[in-house]
Structure formats: C-alpha cells, structure tokens
Amino acid sequence: METVLVVGSTGNIGIAAVIGALRSQCNVIAIVRNQASAEKLYMHVGTREGITTVEADITSDHGVQGVVDLVKTGKLPAFQHVYSAAGGLYGATLLHELDTEELHQYMNVNFETNFFAYRATMPYLLEQNNPNSTWTLCTGGMGDLGTRAAPALSQGALYSMSNVACRDNQATNVRFNEIYLTLRVEVDESAEKTGFFRASAFAATYCGILARPEIRSCRISVCEKEDIKELKFKEKRCDMVLKKDD
Ligand SMILES: NC(=O)c1ccc[n+]([C@@H]2O[C@H](COP(=O)([O-])OP(=O)(O)OC[C@H]3O[C@@H](n4cnc5c(N)ncnc54)[C@H](OP(=O)(O)O)[C@@H]3O)[C@@H](O)[C@H]2O)c1
Numbered sequence: 001m002e003t004v005l006v007v008g009s010t011g012n013i014g015i016a017a018v019i020g021a022l023r024s025q026c027n028v029i030a031i032v033r034n035q036a037s038a039e040k041l042y043m044h045v046g047t048r049e050g051i052t053t054v055e056a057d058i059t060s061d062h063g064v065q066g067v068v069d070l071v072k073t074g075k076l077p078a079f080q081h082v083y084s085a086a087g088g089l090y091g092a093t094l095l096h097e098l099d100t101e102e103l104h105q106y107m108n109v110n111f112e113t114n115f116f117a118y119r120a121t122m123p124y125l126l127e128q129n130n131p132n133s134t135w136t137l138c139t140g141g142m143g144d145l146g147t148r149a150a151p152a153l154s155q156g157a158l159y160s161m162s163n164v165a166c167r168d169n170q171a172t173n174v175r176f177n178e179i180y181l182t183l184r185v186e187v188d189e190s191a192e193k194t195g196f197f198r199a200s201a202f203a204a205t206y207c208g209i210l211a212r213p214e215i216r217s218c219r220i221s222v223c224e225k226e227d228i229k230e231l232k233f234k235e236k237r238c239d240m241v242l243k244k245d246d
Pocket residue numbers: 007008009010011012013014032033034037057058059085086087088089109110138139140141181182183184185186
C-alpha cells in the first residue's frame with residue numbers, strides 16, 4: 001500500500017487530499033500543528049483509519065525536513081506521494097498599505113510552507129526512485145484575479161514554483177502537477193452551510209491525478225463543478241524563444 005504525505009492537511013483542501021488518498025487505497029501521513037488540529041482532521045475526514053499524524057511547524061524551514069528525517073530513520077512509514085495545500089491567509093489589506101511584516105507573514109504561510117515542503121520531500125522521493133511517485137500542489141485564482149493583494153502575491157510565487165517543478169520533473173520518477181482551483185472548496189460541515197463546494201467532492205480530483213499516469217507536469221484547472229471529476233489538464237511547460245529584431 002502506498003502512502004501520501006499531506007502538508008496543510010487540516011485545511012479545506014488538505015482534508016480533500018486526505019479523503020482522496022484514502023479513497024485511492026493509500027495510507028496518509030498528515031502533518032498537523034498540534035493535537036487539536038489532529039482531532040479536527042479526524043472529525044472532518046470521518047475516520048482515523050489509515051491516517052498517521054505527526055506534529056511539525058510547516059512555517060519553519062526545517063519543519064517538514066524533520067518529518068522526512070523521521071521517515072528515513074523508520075520512525076514513520078515511507079511515503080511515495082506528497083500533496084501540499086498549506087496557506088489559507090486571505091486578508092484584504094491594500095497593496096500600498098501592506099507593511100513589511102504582513103508581506104513576510106503572507107509569503108511565509110502561503111508560499112514558503114509549500115516551498116519548504118517541496119525542498120524537504122523531493123530529494124527523498126527522487127532517491128527512492130519509485131516510478132509511481134507524485135507531487136501535487138494546490139493553487140488558486142487570486143494571483144490572476146488580483147482582487148486581494150497579499151494572497152495574490154503569494155499565489156503568483158506558487159505559479160512560478162509550479163512552472164519550475166513541472167519542468168524539473170518532466171523526466172524524473174516524480175509526476176509533479178498543479179491543481180489550479182478557482183472554485184471555493186470547504187470542509188463538508190462548512191460547505192453545507194455556505195453552499196460552496198464540499199471537500200469530499202473535490203477529493204475526486206486527487207483520485208483522478210493519482211490514477212492517471214499521463215497527467216505529468218500539468219496544470220489541472222478546476223473552474224466549474226464538472227471539472228472536479230472530468231479533469232482538464234494541460235502541460236505547463238513554456239519554451240523560451242529568444243526573438244531577434246530583424
Ligand atoms: N479553499 C479553497 O477553495 C481554495 C481555492 C483555491 C486555492 N486554495 C489554496 O489552497 C491552499 C489551502 O487553502 P485552504 O482553504 O485549505 O486553507 P485553510 O483551510 O486555511 O488551511 C490551511 C492549512 O495550512 C495550515 N496553516 C495555516 N497557517 C499555519 C501556521 N501558521 N502554522 C501551521 N499551519 C498553518 C492550517 O493548519 P491549521 O488547521 O492547524 O490552522 C491548514 O492545515 C491555499 O494556498 C489556498 O490559496 C484554496
């Protein structure tokens with residue numbers, strides 16, 4: 001049985017990732033910030049079975065690395081897949097009012113968490129050389145919409161990180177993909193009140209990615225309800241052409 005390491009596991013998207021992993025017959029290592037978060041996770045997923053939780057500070061540059069070190073020493077099970085959905089800061093401070101401290105906080109929580117996760121886990125996955133490995137990142141539409149400054153800036157950095165990771169892993173054993181989600185997804189308990197999309201439904205997108213090896217180095221766009229199950233994906237690579245003024 002394969003195992004998915006989930007970063008940001010207790011959030012709306014992280015819960016969908018855990019549900020998708022379990023439905024795909026995978027076990028889960030869920031990184032949580034504390035025991036209260038772990039209990040929240042079990043409650044939203046509806047089971048403890050197949051889930052190992054481990055506490056780490058994903059905002060620190062050695063938090064996820066510490067988890068990988070535990071895996072390497074056999075204190076945690078080996079993993080073959082990573083799903084990163086950390087972040088969630090969504091404030092509306094205007095661009096020209098964003099002070100340095102707030103900017104750093106956004107880049108740390110919304111961007112660096114996912115980058116630190118990549119930097120800590122990718123060498124491990126490459127070293128294991130399992131041909132089924134995947135790495136999945138969830139981004140949103142804010143970076144294109146530009147409606148909220150700090151969330152938009154941090155999304156922009158995630159798009160660039162995806163571009164690089166898609167290119168770097170085109171020929172490795174790890175299928176890197178970006179889920180570009182413009183729908184609002186919430187844990188079921190919340191979605192039932194607000195009318196937005198349920199995490200348990202959005203889990204289908206991750207099941208699709210895990211099951212389809214042809215989805216590699218792609219952006220999977222989830223912009224309509226039907227996109228959750230009928231995956232719309234496009235290779236992310238763009239080749240640079242050095243134009244000349246002739
Ligand atoms: N939800 C959507 O509809 C949607 C749509 C498009 C894109 N996205 C993107 O998906 C990502 C996750 O969104 P979400 O809605 O799942 O967010 P969320 O519900 O707020 O979850 C964020 C996750 O990050 C963790 N986290 C946040 N700050 C932390 C901190 N300081 N220390 C430790 N852990 C921290 C949370 O842990 P705790 O539970 O312990 O707080 C949680 O696991 C974001 O990048 C977002 O832009 C989401």
